[in-house]
Amino acid sequence: MSESGGPDVTQELRLPWDDDPEDLYEHAPCGYLTTLPDGTVVRVNETFLTWTGYERAELVGHRRFRDLLTPGCQIYHETHYAPLLTMQSEVHEIALDVVCADGSRVPVLVNSVLERAAGGAPRVIRTMVFNATERRSYENELLLARNNAEASDKRVQVLQQIVADLAAAPTEAEVAEAVVRAPQPAFQATSASIYLTDADRDELVAVASTDPTTGNWDDMPRGSARAVAEVARRGDLHVVHNLAEAAEHFPDLAATMTRSGRKTVVLLPLTTGPAEDQAGVTVLGVLAFSFTEERRLSDGELRVIRLLGQQAGQALDRARLYDDLRRREERAEFLAATTRALDEEHRLLQRSRRLVERVAPSIADWAGVRLHVGSAGLREDAGGPPPDPDLLADRIAEATAAVKPVFATDGDPLGCTVLPLTARGRVLGTLAVRMAADRRGVDAERAFLVDLADRAGLALENARLYEQERAIAQSLQRSLLAADVPGNDPRFTVETYYQAGGQDLEVGGDWFDAFLITPSKLAVVVGDVVGRGLEAASTMGQLRSAIRALATGENGPARLLEGLDRFCQRVESARMATVVYAEVDLEANELVYACAGHLPPLLHQPAGAAEFLMHARSGPLGSRAADLRRTEHRVSLGPGSRLLLYTDGLIERRDRPIDRGFEVLNRTFSRLRGAPMKGLTAGLADTLVGREHADDVCLLCLTLGAEERLERSLGADPLQITLLRSDLRAWLLGHQVDQNCLNAVLLACSEAVANAIEHGYRNDPFGVVDVSATLTGDAVEIRVADRGSWRGPGESRGRGLTLIEECMDEVLFDRGEGTTVTMRRHRGDAA
Known part of the structure; x- marks a missing residue:
């Protein structure tokens, strides 16, 4: 007891045995090293030897502390550790890696103190080494968790950007372009391709790829055995981790991976509908992306990938509705504009011409109209090179006989849809159109073409009735x-x-x-x-x-x-x-x-x-x-x-x-x-x-009174001579020309015109003969001119010229560009 009556603390803290200081040094919970200023080990405890597996004799006097470090740590020792120790005389919690006797590495934390002599010169370095294996493992776990969190956050940010891009993409093509770009920033994928379903043609259509040259990137039937078609049918995510797995399940994918050097491939269906109800899910396409190394995707990555598929599917569904609405609006506007354009023309031929001009190239690369009017009918076509005429004639006959459209199909050698143009129960003709191959089997396009043909048929029938009624009206008008x-x-x-x-x-x-x-x-x-x-x-x-x-x-x-x-x-x-x-x-x-x-x-x-x-x-x-x-x-x-x-x-x-x-x-x-x-x-x-x-x-x-001068231009047709004689007779009578002169002029003029038609133009129905008649003093002068090619001077000789010379007082020929005959006959009994 103490003098105060309380317990003696000093007495209680005294241990029943005395600790051996050497044993405490040797078996301390940390390693101790004593080194000379150059780093040579002069003393080391058992704890450090146990951790590293070295013998004391291997280290003391033979190895420097820096020699026990990894190459990277040796550089750090030279550039940081040693300079700091020299300047500060102590360093604390320096993380280094010590190379053990068996070559393994032990992470350690080092505290060092530099003791100096009385003159301040370095004398000895005392180093305390703590084993940081568990701490390093914990830190690595923390770092991994942080890296995973950062990667997840980055994927979320990328996904958010992708969702924003998808929301801003109004059309199916723009959505596909945004989706195909997503795997690279989100998962560091090497390449990606996207296939969209075409329900009308029952196909998967390749629409976009970041590297289409590395794979089997083309359209395929939905019933195909290829990996993309299989995933589209199943509607669930599939990851092919390596070539062996691909060879076992999808030979086509294995061949593609071998050719392109890809190691892991992800096949993601793009779906719409409730995720919890597999039966209600609709697959709108498949996104395929790959990696050049084997990749094991984490659960978090797989969740993000599935979410990407759902978001992309919803965007595609919305875009398809938008595209369909826009296409319907465009088709409706086209039909309305075509109807207005046809109404601007009132004649049947002009309306048929306007129809093909509207159709090609706006909605088809070639269009043709055949109207059953008259014995030969009317034909109008426009656009690119016309199809095979024999095949087209057969299809026109088929559509006309059946009075229903004959649509072009995939692989059709003609490639033309033929629609009968009907109105009021009769077939007026046919409209043939050659559409783009990817639109031939689409139900909406077929319905649009039928609507177009119905409107065109009614417009053409109205034009036919217009011409018929116009002809009747004009006939009635002229009869009145x-x-x-x-x-x-x-x-x-x-x-x-x-x-x-x-x-x-x-x-x-x-x-x-x-x-x-x-x-x-x-x-x-x-x-x-x-x-x-x-x-x-x-x-x-x-x-x-x-x-x-x-x-x-x-x-x-x-x-x-x-x-x-x-x-x-x-x-x-x-x-x-x-x-x-x-x-x-x-x-x-x-x-x-x-x-x-x-x-x-x-x-x-x-x-x-x-x-x-x-x-x-x-x-x-x-x-x-x-x-x-x-x-x-x-x-x-x-x-x-x-x-x-x-x-x-x-x-x-x-x-x-x-x-x-x-x-x-x-x-x-x-x-x-x-x-x-x-x-x-x-x-x-x-x-x-x-x-x-x-x-x-x-x-x-x-x-x-009569015309002072008679001028007529006649076609090179002998029937025109009768009309000329009638006009010339009336003109001569109007100028009170006596009967003998009148008869002589009529005969001579008729012969001169007949010669011009027969010899000047021969078989040229487009030739023109100009005739003029004037009165000069006491004579009638007739001038007959043609622009034809006579074979020679002798061709104008013969009975016709003799008759002209007998009838007229003077006859002159002028041959330049054609032949001009000038004839004069005196009035009265002078001739």
Whole structure:
């Protein structure tokens, strides 16, 4: 007990035995080394010897501490450990690896103290060595865990980026491109390929690859024995770890791995549907990626791979819905645009041409339409090189006979789908299209083509009906126009022209008429009935008949219009019709006219400019609001005067004022003052209107006296000579040429034209013979010119030339570019 009464602590801490300091040194829980400043071991305890397996004699005086370290640690000892110890005289917890006697390595932690002599020179180094094997193992486990966590985090980041890329990819092709790029950053894969299912063709289609040259990268049937098809059927992840495993289960994959040097291959199905319900899973494709070394994938990696397959499958499903919707919209837009384009054309041939132009190359690389119209039919095609004509003819016959489409299939040598164009129970023709090979078996494409054929058939039938009804309408229109306009009268010439509206099937209300009221009084009239259709045509016919009935030698234009006003009280449809009516006294050369709401006539006298006749104007027929009094106006006409009556379709345009139309008509009509009457009105309409005009055009031109000069251009057809003789006879009579001269000129001119056709053009139906006739003083001069090639001067000799020389007073030949014959015959009994 202590003096204070408490326990004696010193007494209690004294051990019952004394520790041997040498034993504590030798068997301490750590190794002890004492080395000279150069590192030579001078003392070592048993613990260090036990750890390393060395004998004491091997180390003491023979080895330096640095010699016991691994090469890397020796370098560290030189560059870090020794310098630090020299500068600081101590180092702590330096991690080194000691090489044991058997060559194994022991991780250690080293604490060293440098003792110096009285002068500060290094004397001895005392080193304490701790065995860090368990600590190193623990640290390695921690490092591995950290590396795994970092790798997992990296995979998650890559997967998140992939999911973001998939969400941003709207189309199937873009989704496939994003998926095929995923394995390299996520799992350090060497290459990857993606196959997508094509349900319509029951195939797996190779769509993308990072290295398509290293494997068997092509399309395959879904029932194939190849590894990709097998995984697509099973719908589960499959990892082929090595070549032996591939050779056992998938020979095709083993051959690919051998060829490409791949060691491990992952086959991942891209699925959609609930993962927990295997029966409800749909495989949309397969992602195959490989490694150049054998790879054992961890459970975490496998989970990420399966998640990738699900995410990619959902993206593909969404993209396919988007692609399908977009394709449907594009097809719907194409059908609507095609329908509009066909509606812009009104003729059958133009519509068939527009159809093939729309189809090829927009949706097909070749398209052709065959219409069963007439004995030979109509053909239109466009696009690339046409298919084999014999095979195409057989398929057209098959589709026509069955009245149903014949679709192209895979491996089809023709490659064309033929669809009958039907409307109202009849086959109008066929549409043949050569689609891209990957779209031939697609049900949606087939339905689209059937829809296209149905619309095209209806459009073509409408065009056929349009042409048929247009022909009927024009025939009706022309039958209602005057067919008995006086002709072959030397005192006047009447030239008429009618052009129906370019885009209207209904009969128009424009009309003309010319007739002799008395032997010396000629009536001419042009009118326009309000509206179109059969009612307008009927009204037009009634007005024409009423005018002929009311036209008498005593009435005159004003009283005739008053009679038409009374007529409108009984025929309501004639109300508001416009009429310009004129009577010409052929003996007095006097014109009397009146206008009921119609455009003014245009008169061109031999002397002076053309002028519009603006007098004697009043409202349309039956106009209750207008002044019912009708007036008329008289104008004296000189020989050769020309009078033009017309309807509003000749000059009215939406894009210009009507005054501008009057100016253009006046200028054009004046320029044609010296042109022959034949074809004058048609040429005037071509110049001012053209062939495609929405409104009807009706013209009547009257010339007093015969043409001053007769000019005709004939085709190289002997039948044209009869028409020429008729025109020439009327012209000669109009100029009061005596009968003997008339007969001689007709015969000589006919022979000259016949020679030009026979010898100048021979078998050339496109040759043209120009004929002109003029009066010079007391003679008639005829000029016949061709541009053909006569074989020689002797060819023109013969009975024809002899006959010409007997009929005419003078005959001259001029051979340059063709042959020109100039003939003169004196009038009266001179010849």
